[in-house]
Amino acid sequence: xxxxxxxxxxxxxxxxxxxxxxxxxxxxxxxxxxxxxxxxxxxxxxxxxxxxxxxxxxxxxxxxxxxxxxxxxxxxxxxxxxxxxxxxxxxxxxxxxxxxxxxxxxxxxxxxxxxxxxxxxxxxxxxxxxxxxxxxxxxxxxxxxxxxxxxxxxxxxxxxxxxxxxxxxx
Amino acid sequence: xxxxxxxxxxxxxxxxxxxxxxxxxxxxxxxxxxxxxxxxxxxxxxxxxxxxxxxxxxxxxxxxxxxxxxxxxxxxxxxxxxxxxxxxxxxxxxxxxxxxxxxxxxxxxxxxxxxxxxxxxxxxxxxxxxxxxxxxxxxxxxxxxxxxxxxxxxxxxxxxxxxxxxxxxxxxxxxxxxxxxxxxxxxxxxxxxxxxxxxxxxxxxxxxxxxxxxxxxxxxxxxxxxxxxxxxxxxxxxxxxxxxxxxxxxxxxxxxxxxxxxxxxxxxxxxxxxxxxxxxxxxxxxxxxxxxxxxxxxxxxxxxxxxxxxxxxxxxxxxxxxxxxxxxxxxxxxxxxxxxxxxxxxxxxxxxxxxxxxxxxxxxxxxxxxxxxxxxxxxxxxxxxxxxxxxxxxxxxxxxxxxxxxxxxxxxxxxxxxxxxxxxxxxxxxxxxxxxxxxxxxxxxxxxxxxxxxxxxxxxx
Numbered sequence: 001x002x003x004x005x006x007x008x009x010x011x012x013x014x015x016x017x018x019x020x021x022x023x024x025x026x027x028x029x030x031x032x033x034x035x036x037x038x039x040x041x042x043x044x045x046x047x048x049x050x051x052x053x054x055x056x057x058x059x060x061x062x063x064x065x066x067x068x069x070x071x072x073x074x075x076x077x078x079x080x081x082x083x084x085x086x087x088x089x090x091x092x093x094x095x096x097x098x099x100x101x102x103x104x105x106x107x108x109x110x111x112x113x114x115x116x117x118x119x120x121x122x123x124x125x126x127x128x129x130x131x132x133x134x135x136x137x138x139x140x141x142x143x144x145x146x147x148x149x150x151x152x153x154x155x156x157x158x159x160x161x162x163x164x165x166x167x168x169x170x
Numbered sequence: 171x172x173x174x175x176x177x178x179x180x181x182x183x184x185x186x187x188x189x190x191x192x193x194x195x196x197x198x199x200x201x202x203x204x205x206x207x208x209x210x211x212x213x214x215x216x217x218x219x220x221x222x223x224x225x226x227x228x229x230x231x232x233x234x235x236x237x238x239x240x241x242x243x244x245x246x247x248x249x250x251x252x253x254x255x256x257x258x259x260x261x262x263x264x265x266x267x268x269x270x271x272x273x274x275x276x277x278x279x280x281x282x283x284x285x286x287x288x289x290x291x292x293x294x295x296x297x298x299x300x301x302x303x304x305x306x307x308x309x310x311x312x313x314x315x316x317x318x319x320x321x322x323x324x325x326x327x328x329x330x331x332x333x334x335x336x337x338x339x340x341x342x343x344x345x346x347x348x349x350x351x352x353x354x355x356x357x358x359x360x361x362x363x364x365x366x367x368x369x370x371x372x373x374x375x376x377x378x379x380x381x382x383x384x385x386x387x388x389x390x391x392x393x394x395x396x397x398x399x400x401x402x403x404x405x406x407x408x409x410x411x412x413x414x415x416x417x418x419x420x421x422x423x424x425x426x427x428x429x430x431x432x433x434x435x436x437x438x439x440x441x442x443x444x445x446x447x448x449x450x451x452x453x454x455x456x457x458x459x460x461x462x463x464x465x466x467x468x469x470x471x472x473x474x475x476x477x478x479x480x481x482x483x484x485x486x487x488x489x490x491x492x493x494x495x496x497x498x499x500x501x502x503x504x505x506x507x508x509x510x511x512x513x514x515x516x517x518x519x520x521x522x523x524x525x526x527x528x529x530x531x532x533x534x535x536x537x538x539x540x541x542x543x544x545x546x547x548x549x550x551x552x553x554x555x556x557x558x559x560x561x562x563x564x565x566x567x568x569x570x571x572x573x574x575x576x577x578x579x580x581x582x583x584x585x586x587x588x589x590x591x592x593x594x595x596x597x598x599x600x601x602x603x604x605x606x607x608x609x610x611x612x613x614x615x616x617x618x619x620x621x622x623x624x625x626x627x628x629x630x631x
Contacts, residue, residue, distance in 0.1 A: 036187060036356075037613040038384040046381045052389035056397070074312060074321040083325050093325045096411075097333050100404060103397050104337035110393050111344055115375075118386040124376025126355065133379045134355045136187035136612075 004144035005031065005169050008158035009130060009137050015162035016138040017041045022157055023142070031141040034133035052117070056110045063105035067098045129169070137164075144168070180273055180614045182457040187612050191356055194606050197453050199361065205452070206601060213593035220587010223580045227299050234580045240573035241563045245581040246296040248555040249588065251430075252437070253293030254335070254409055255551060258402060259438030260286025260342050265399045266435075274466055276610040277458045281449060282442045283346035284603065288595035289441070290339045292588035297331070299584070327411040334408040338401055345394050351377050352387075352609040406434040413558065419496040420505075420562035423488065429481045433554060436474040436521065440547035443467050445596065447541045449605060458606050464540060468528040471547070479522030496567060504561045509574075513553045514561075520550025 010016040016035070020042055023030055033042050075081070076088040083090070115121055133139045142154060158166045185193070226234050237244040260283035267275035298304050310332050312322045322329050355377035357370040377383060410430035413421040443464070450459045489501035505514040524546050527533045534540065565572045599605065 033381050034379045035381075035384065036379060037352075037609045038388050043381055043385050043388070046385075048381065048385055050386050050389040052386055053393050056393040060397075070312075071324050075324055079318055079321055081323075083323060086325065090325050096330045096408060097324060099400065100330070100333050100337050100408070103400060103404075104333075104340060106397055107341045107344060107394060110390060111348065114348075114386050114390045118383045120351070120375040120377065120383065122375055123372045126358070126371065126374065126376040126378050128359070128378055131359045134352065134359045134377070135191050 005129075006142045006144055006154060007130065007167055007169055008140045008163040009132070009165040010140070010162060011137065011164050013039055013138065016140065019158060019161035019163065020045060020140060022161060023140070023154070028142065029146055031143045032129070033141070034129060034139040036134055036136060036138070050117075052110060052113060055113050056106050059109040060102050060106045064098055064102040067101045068094060071097065181277070181611060182460050185457070185615065187615070190611055190615060191360060191608055194458070194604050194608050194611070195357060195360065197600065198357065198602065198604065202601060206597060210594065210597050213590045213597060216586050216590025217594055218590070219583045220590055223583030223587055224299060226580050227584070228304065232300070232302050234578060236576045236578045236581055238573050238575070240571050241560060241575035243559050243563060244575055245577045245585055246300045248552065248559050249585050250293050250296035251409060251555045252552050253289045253588065254406065255434035255437040256441045257286045257289035257293060257338070257342070257438065258406060258434035259442045260284075260346065261398055261402045262435045262438050263442065264345065265395055265402055268395055269399060273614050274463055276614050277463055277606055278442060278446055280349065280607045281445055281605055282438070283342060283349065284599040284605075285441060285445055285596065286342045287339070287346055288592050290335065290342065291595070292592055294335055294339060295588065296584070327408065327415050330408045331412055334405045338405045341398055341401060345398060348390065348394075349607055350603065351375050352379065353604045353607065355379065356608055357604065402435070403431050406430040418562045419494070419500040419566055420558070423485065425481060425484060425488070432474060432477050432481065433551060436471070436478055437548060437551035439467060439471055439474065440544045440551070443471070443540065443544040444548065447537055447544070449600065451537070453600070453605070455606065458611065461535070464537065465534050468534045468540060471525050472528045475522055475525035482518055482522060499565070500562055504565050505557060510557065510561045513556045517550050517553035517557050520546045521554060524550070
């Protein structure tokens, strides 16, 4: 059985935030909010957290250790060569490559994590709720089941907070 | 919080968000203008000359260039450094101005990043072809091979350079691309053409604008922004070590890394100015790229130009102060005077003196003057690299080794070819990609309007 949704369409950010906070005060879980640009009040209010920066830190840590380890292995253990009387383990000049290659690893791995976690990849068909959400409308989606019996109340709430449109969708 | 009363509006015309999308996307939906076809034909002809030169270089070798045993690095390395410098604009704009919380960057950063990707692509061609046997370029990659395995020399700046350039290209391309994903979704959802819907829909990665996506998008932008900030200073520092590590008069100095980085940002900003003035004029983006945007870039250029002038004078002073006869000869007899004096004074006048005209408001207000000055800076920065590469090599320690250097038709062709390649890439960008970051502009456009709800917490960007 497909879920039914109550959808409120807002024209501007402040009306959206106001309605969003009213809904949260009532203790109802907001299914999803679609906006043309990130709004921190909403991202914060949805209660989700991202650990992408922690992930990036560990990619960087292991990346840097891996690269330094590789250069040490190549230059000291596997095939030691004399370069102008320098020691085999020329640590200071390994730092340069380590920094740059670590940044590359962090970038690529974080991008990949982003793609996996946000479920975004080339050619994915977008599950569009309201096509105007990427242009100029702010959309709040409520699950009909969580507000069972209170539909008209939420309809009223949306409208009284400046929703330009309220409709239902499966 | 951005205060419009104090800092002025970020975009003009009091636009609705729908209007912002439509106006920025207009060039993609509109019929391709005639000048575009003319421009792309010219760029392809120039690019063709470049392809011919590359063909000759590949089939006949480096002997077709004007380089010789003494001046082993000619136009190829000059152009390499020049293009990489221009390629610093994208990260400098997106990251430095992000760190400095300059909201006005939103109208320009997309174009700057696009330019970066094309410019770094152009730059990468030169060291590749300078290898002599470019089909063996993968030897520079440290992979387990059957020759030992014989690893590369991790102490060599040339290897650092390879890592830095390839990382920079990949990172700036992905940074640029992920910034565009929400805008591709906007095209997908607003266009009427079925083909565009399918193509941009593919590249939009299924973006819907949900909180799940925005939350991680912001996290990603934070990580990439933070980490790419290092690249703004690291890439050209590494390029400078190609010179500074070798024992050549005029190269072997500690000023090189900062001098190169500042020069790179200088030429990057100048090229952004060139491009943005064109973009604004050709696509009538005056409401997004306002006079105050151009004004801000000009003011930055005054400041960087002062640093450049200081660096030039410092170099000359240190050459004298070092007491080294070779240093003094290079600076006083082979740069300030001598057969390459033209390039030295071109560099000094175009980079250190001409941008000082931006102190005058009348100059900053006249777009054609700004455009010409930006071109002169680009030219001056090319002279700077000529000055560094050729003057030091042509006459160093042993007079018996002194040689002159003149570029051949093939070398000139390669440079002109990359100019064509750059123009070609930028024209494709103008035509097929939203040239201003739509979602970011929408975000800053709200600052122009009175805020109804007092924000409880300050957003950090």
